[in-house]
Amino acid sequence: MLSKQDIDDRILVQEHFAHEHLPQQMGSAEIEAYKDKIRRLLIEKDACLVAHYYTDDLIQQLADETGGCVADSLEMARFGSRHSASTLIVAGVRFMGETAKILNPEKRILMPTLEATCSLDIGCPADEFAAFCDQHPDHEVVVYANTSAAVKARADWVVTSSIALQVAEHLADQGKKIIWAPDKHLGEYIRKETGVDMLLWDGSCIVHEEFKAKGILDLKQVYPDAAVLVHPESPDAVVEIADAVGSTSQLIKSAQELPNETLIVATDRGIFYKMQQAAPGKRFLEAPTGGSGAACRSCAHCPWMAMNGLDNILSALENGTDEILVDEDLMVRARRPLQRMLDFSAS
Numbered sequence: 001m002l003s004k005q006d007i008d009d010r011i012l013v014q015e016h017f018a019h020e021h022l023p024q025q026m027g028s029a030e031i032e033a034y035k036d037k038i039r040r041l042l043i044e045k046d047a048c049l050v051a052h053y054y055t056d057d058l059i060q061q062l063a064d065e066t067g068g069c070v071a072d073s074l075e076m077a078r079f080g081s082r083h084s085a086s087t088l089i090v091a092g093v094r095f096m097g098e099t100a101k102i103l104n105p106e107k108r109i110l111m112p113t114l115e116a117t118c119s120l121d122i123g124c125p126a127d128e129f130a131a132f133c134d135q136h137p138d139h140e141v142v143v144y145a146n147t148s149a150a151v152k153a154r155a156d157w158v159v160t161s162s163i164a165l166q167v168a169e170h171l172a173d174q175g176k177k178i179i180w181a182p183d184k185h186l187g188e189y190i191r192k193e194t195g196v197d198m199l200l201w202d203g204s205c206i207v208h209e210e211f212k213a214k215g216i217l218d219l220k221q222v223y224p225d226a227a228v229l230v231h232p233e234s235p236d237a238v239v240e241i242a243d244a245v246g247s248t249s250q251l252i253k254s255a256q257e258l259p260n261e262t263l264i265v266a267t268d269r270g271i272f273y274k275m276q277q278a279a280p281g282k283r284f285l286e287a288p289t290g291g292s293g294a295a296c297r298s299c300a301h302c303p304w305m306a307m308n309g310l311d312n313i314l315s316a317l318e319n320g321t322d323e324i325l326v327d328e329d330l331m332v333r334a335r336r337p338l339q340r341m342l343d344f345s346a347s
């Protein structure tokens with residue numbers, strides 16, 4: 001027989017399904033008008049839209065329709081470097097725009113808003129990080145792409161979540177010790193998987209850190225055949241109950257390849273747009289984030305990714321606002337570990 005706690009949990013799970021996504025702020029005619037103007041300006045300005053999976057569906061759709069890309073942070077960097085457009089509109093968060101600029105200094109990089117940052121970037125100030133590295137000169141410095149250009153400039157390697165494991169294994173094979181920054185959860189996952197000797201910076205993603213193993217297990221009681229897909233920025237307890245752990249693009253691939261018809265997804269809900277395309281007919285459930293007293297059962301949406309909209313993409317294209325500019329010397333120093341990641345991923 002179910003305990004009162006179990007029944008309460010199930011009620012909360014049902015409430016979770018009733019949770020509606022925020023309604024579109026614009027009517028369909030207005031949306032079409034924006035899209036038409038953006039399409040025209042992308043051609044006129046020799047620009048290309050490079051979007052992350054966490055951005056609004058409308059942005060992802062437009063990037064696809066106009067020959068841009070929708071991708072994880074590694075592929076965004078690769079795509080921007082390969083594309084011939086002289087301007088890239090990077091819809092995502094600031095580190096993605098900076099990465100594009102560092103790799104393509106000759107291109108103009110615009111963002112819908114420069115205010116779109118990332119809690120990992122904020123939690124790793126360059127001066128404090130440099131002091132930390134200076135205390136451990138015998139360690140190889142590996143930083144996540146979700147960092148400022150100044151932090152990258154202090155690193156030996158930059159990695160994204162889709163290549164972090166391979167780079168760590170490569171360094172472990174060489175007997176290297178690693179300083180890992182800024183995401184402690186991703187670092188812990190890598191440490192467990194590779195056994196590499198790591199010193200972790202104490203940073204985290206405010207979105208992924210909120211996923212709760214208990215909430216996911218409660219949901220699995222309602223959907224016992226569901227598989228659990230987890231981004232490795234999530235806490236250890238959540239990673240441990242996952243059927244697949246990986247970067248955004250790796251999770252989309254798992255959604256496609258796993259036999260399960262129902263998938264509980266512990267990452268930003270923006271990913272559902274591409275997951276549904278990759279695995280049509282499957283049921284996708286947002287992993288719960290709230291504790292038992294919380295008003296919000298799933299808050300799985302990055303507030304900074306949500307700052308990207310059709311309106312500010314249009315304004316960036318029309319007015320050249322929110323351009324990414326990075327100090328020359330910093331660019332040269334940050335390019336080295338970034339290029340190393342791209343070369344490694346190509347090898």
Ligand code: 13P
Pocket residue numbers: 071072073074146160161162205233246247248249
């Ligand atoms: P990916 O590299 O997996 O796209 O992740 C970027 C990110 O910010 C996840 O929160």
Ligand code: SF4
Pocket residue numbers: 093117118119120146205206207208233268302303304305
């Ligand atoms: Fe940063 Fe987390 Fe947002 Fe990704 S989801 S951009 S890690 S705050």
